[in-house]
Amino acid sequence: xxxxxxxxxxxxxxxxxxxxxxxFSGAVASLPDGIEEGETVIVNNNDGSFIGTGHYQxxxxxVRILTFEDKVIDEDFFSERLNAAYQLRRTLNLIRDDNNAxxxxxxxxxxxxxxxxxxxxxxxxxxxxxxxxHYARNMIANALVAIDGAGIRxxxxxxxxxxxxxxxxxxxxxxxxxSYETNxxxxxxxxxxxxxxxxxxxxxxxxQRDNRSLLEHYAKGRSVLNMFCYTGGFSFYAMRGGASxxxxxxxxxxxxxxxxxxxxxxxxxxxxxxxxxxxAFKFLNGMDNRYxxxxxxxxxFAKHRSAIKNALIGYRKLNAKAFEKIRSGGILxxxxxxxxINKEQFRLAVFSAAAQSRRKVRILHQLTQxxxxxxxxxxxxxxxxxxxxxxVE
Ligand code: SAH
Numbered sequence: 415x416x417x418x419x420x421x422x423x424x425x426x427x428x429x430x431x432x433x434x435x436x437x438f439s440g441a442v443a444s445l446p447d448g449i450e451e452g453e454t455v456i457v458n459n460n461d462g463s464f465i466g467t468g469h470y471q472x473x474x475x476x477v478r479i480l481t482f483e484d485k486v487i488d489e490d491f492f493s494e495r496l497n498a499a500y501q502l503r504r505t506l507n508l509i510r511d512d513n514n515a516x517x518x519x520x521x522x523x524x525x526x527x528x529x530x531x532x533x534x535x536x537x538x539x540x541x542x543x544x545x546x547x548h549y550a551r552n553m554i555a556n557a558l559v560a561i562d563g564a565g566i567r568x569x570x571x572x573x574x575x576x577x578x579x580x581x582x583x584x585x586x587x588x589x590x591x592x593s594y595e596t597n598x599x600x601x602x603x604x605x606x607x608x609x610x611x612x613x614x615x616x617x618x619x620x621x622q623r624d625n626r627s628l629l630e631h632y633a634k635g636r637s638v639l640n641m642f643c644y645t646g647g648f649s650f651y652a653m654r655g656g657a658s659x660x661x662x663x664x665x666x667x668x669x670x671x672x673x674x675x676x677x678x679x680x681x682x683x684x685x686x687x688x689x690x691x692x693x694a695f696k697f698l699n700g701m702d703n704r705y706x707x708x709x710x711x712x713x714x715f716a717k718h719r720s721a722i723k724n725a726l727i728g729y730r731k732l733n734a735k736a737f738e739k740i741r742s743g744g745i746l747x748x749x750x751x752x753x754x755i756n757k758e759q760f761r762l763a764v765f766s767a768a769a770q771s772r773r774k775v776r777i778l779h780q781l782t783q784x785x786x787x788x789x790x791x792x793x794x795x796x797x798x799x800x801x802x803x804x805x806v807e
Contacts, residue, residue, distance in 0.1 A: 469546020
């Protein structure tokens, strides 16, 4: 296969020599004639020597490097990467009789920039974040069902909201291989419905698995408020952990319906749980001081760097409400999934909220994303989930 070549400006190869997988548009000296968005291209140094092969895109990141070796990007290439990703999840012991939901591919963290794949039993949900991965979707789907021993039979493509709008790719959310079988998956022995057809992201937030397990250990005898519950992940762990009461809140009534269905699936007719379709701030303002365990897992407040300042104010206000109302001896699980905000900034926002409340607050745990969302050491931007477990007196 003949690929077109992109040449870098002199001296712009430094980060690539350190295996960072992005070529910024400002580093490009010349683009070949007739290059199309999403094409696989070779990236060369200014002296013509080879750097890597990747997907070309219009925008601030011009190329996402797939390999620093001189390789063809074909189905074998994807097979090799997907098998390596699968072996890592095996090593992590995420593939068990009582656990069949996990992230198989976490973009750059699995050396496949622009690609996300979550597994729910026999179904893989594939999300392209770059035109290159959109064009590669059929190769990827074929490679997925061929992973030895994985038993993946259905591949659902869900990229209508993740691809650059301007690329006009018109991706249709649909099965590439197979069809609907069941939407019930399992995480650490708890069952849940995953709505990959209409739900957010790939249908479930697999990235909170380890943090939910920690919550289970703290739940015994506590009255729990799961704020921004989505499909209720934290709620059913709290119930299994022996919480005395669990209230789940989300502004989306669809999310509340899913939460109720999931609680029913695991704890039928258990009257400890109640769900509320309500805005978080409205609920926090109106609630009494009954909770001694509160989870705050809001959506990304800063989707871009330009929104950081307002996002930090948002985190401070939200956490201040929780500090104001949580019972003495209470435990707060507080998160930020904004990639643009780093650990220190988030901790500072929570610190400001704590100081404002004048409560005695101690950090018990510092949390992050689980191991099936690995961070390539060459791509620190892959770190996004931050959390603190706080003891509040
Ligand atoms: N904790 C969840 C994931 C949370 S995702 C889990 O473990 O799966 C963020 C959720 O916040 C979404 O479900 C979204 O509907 C909800 N949300 C967004 N804005 C909100 C608001 N102002 N009040 C309450 N919920 C909100």
